[in-house]
Amino acid sequence: MSSTETLLKTLLRNPYSIKSISQAKQLHAQIIKTNTTHLNLYHESLIGFNAFHPSLPSLALKSIIRCYTSNGLFLQTLTAFVKMWDSGDYPDHNVFPSVLKSCTHLMDLRFGESVHGCVIRVGLDSDLYTGNALMNMYSKLETSGGNGGLSDVACQVFDKMPRLGNVVGNDMCFEVSSDGNMVHFGRNLDRERVAGGSTMGCSMKTSYVSPQSNKQTGFFDRFGGMSNKVSRRNGENGALLMYNVRKVFEMMPKKDLVSWNTVIAGYAQNGFYKEALNMVREMGSASHLQPDSFTLSSVLPIFAEYVDVMKGKEIHGYAIRHGLDTDVYIGSSLIDMYANCTRVEDSCRVFNLLPQPDSVSWNSVIAGCVQNGAFDEGLKLFRQMLMAKIKPVNVSFSSIMPACAHLTTLHLGKQLHGRIIRGGLDDNLFIASSLVDMYARCGNIKTARWIFNDMEQNDIVSWTAMIMGCALHGHANEAISLFGQMEMEGVKPNSVAFLAVLTACSHAKMVEEAWQYFNSMVRDYGISPGLEHYASVADLLARAGKLEEAYGFISRMHIEPAGSVWSTLLASCRVHKNIELAEKVAEKIFSLDPNNTGAYVLLSNTYSAAGRWKEAAKLRTIMRDKGTRKKPACSWIEVNNEVHAFVAGDKSHPCYDKINEVMTILLEVMEREGYVVDTNEVLHDIEEEQKRELLCSHSERLAIAFGIISTPVGSTIRVTKNLRVCVDCHIATKFISKIVGREIIVRDNSRFHHFRDGKCSCGDYW
């Protein structure tokens, strides 16, 4: 504490040292000028001080209230307000906006309603600033439920706090409908009508001191209040929602741009999109006011959610014409809107044009990239953000973590986790869920489970992350058991959760169980299956060898099957060498997508596998004529933060000689132990020895061989492939894992095969 502050405190503690109002005013001015960290202390002192100088308190309290609010000391604001009210002094138009703002931040609707009562009583209900603050409060705190205004969660917080005294026998001012909702307010209502209801008023006899005065922030983040755009999107069912905002608005004799913007934002945030847009129009016609940056950044999220890029662009154009396109608020909304419309490049363009991107702009563009699958770009931007000295916040971590999860870069994820813990952010629901997902996807199920168990509440997202992690890594039984536990704990599965459990079934060849879940989803939960659910079941049937059944299932889908759904069946036709069906399926794919090169290759390989070289060659000719090229199968492994990628027959790696040496030795041992190269699947027009060589230089095997020579003995080898693992490689890797005594994890886009001691976690179900 500085010497000035000490002096001030001493003066305040010795009220007799102050002799006149003017001296007091000087002191007071000094308090406001001084650093406000210890405002709390000053306030306490001031209260004592007031007792000796009864003429002073109102003056001091009035300015200190504004001071508290502008420094985020919202509870102190309310305490001071109560003191002021108690002292019988009327607050003025400077006080109410601050007090109402504090109520809004503390999510205390009931206190706010009381304050509204005071506003009316004092006769300030026509004050512009006060009205605006009132509308803001109602639009943020009122929910559609009939519980008198507070959401369940908010009630829990609220009930723990000391309340104001009961309101009995005052001349206040709310009319209450039978369901407890306030439907009208006004002055001088008949006392009798108010008495029996659940009315709140403003006889503030008790003081308002919360035990939580040290922890004033955090409500919003923890309970997803107004900082969460999803949680308040409940406009469909809330007839009463926005009623009071509207009412205040209509009663305001003077409205300015802020008033309009507040109502528009209220409508937009509560899901009344049509009304919000109508108000923008009305604002122009009725008041000749032009939309400003506030208006636009309230409206843009509507088009983001509607995925209406044309309307979004209109706004963008308007912003440019009015020189508002470099505004960070509009910029962030535009970034989000474009990203939501899957136009990440446009998001980046907007971002790059911002002269001074702030934390939210950075987080918007990072989230935009990650949500559209541009993981590397997201990570790059995250690093740039750190270099720009922008401190990562909650949102930053939960936005970037999925990038680590999908790239399975465990070391990066762990680094971020470290930062999260050091920042004390690990109890955030979003962050914890994203961590569970990251660890689970990286195969670190134990750590995922540990974080999962440590969470205060497990919602559908964290459950699903857990289930999906188990499913992808072949722990089907654990996934299914988790799903059961989730249902038992009353967490209702959604379509993503069902997808996760179906994936688990699919990975373990559990056909019966899959049907059960598929049917239960429709029957018990009324969720209609999406493309992914169909794809998952079809994939399961096909891999299980029930090819005809899979064909029938896909044919009977009630939505158009995408090429990808047919493709998994085609891949299985190849594995099971069913040419007739493969031809039928390929036909379907070509009718949907004539240039699907993957299908040409698969069909051609199916012919090869069955020894029908002519047809295979014919297809390759067609492909060549069409000029289409399949993206080559590619595998990669990360060693020391460096990615080493391989394609089949790849001799370009600097360590190729070593790799080749290892593979030759391995092949010898493998064949001695019973491995037979399945040469059937390769082209017929090359020598047998060449076939062997070709097979033994699959991209997966090159990557594994490199892993063997470049990573510590005993450590896990992690390889990723951009296509499905092939059968021959699968068998070979089982041998390799046993011979070198290492765990090998091969990921083929969607599933992880854990090879250990000659076995694979998937039970040879490829």
Added chain:
DNA sequence: ATAGGGTTAG
């Protein structure tokens, strides 16, 4: 006194 960004998807 008003506005923008986040977790699960074979």
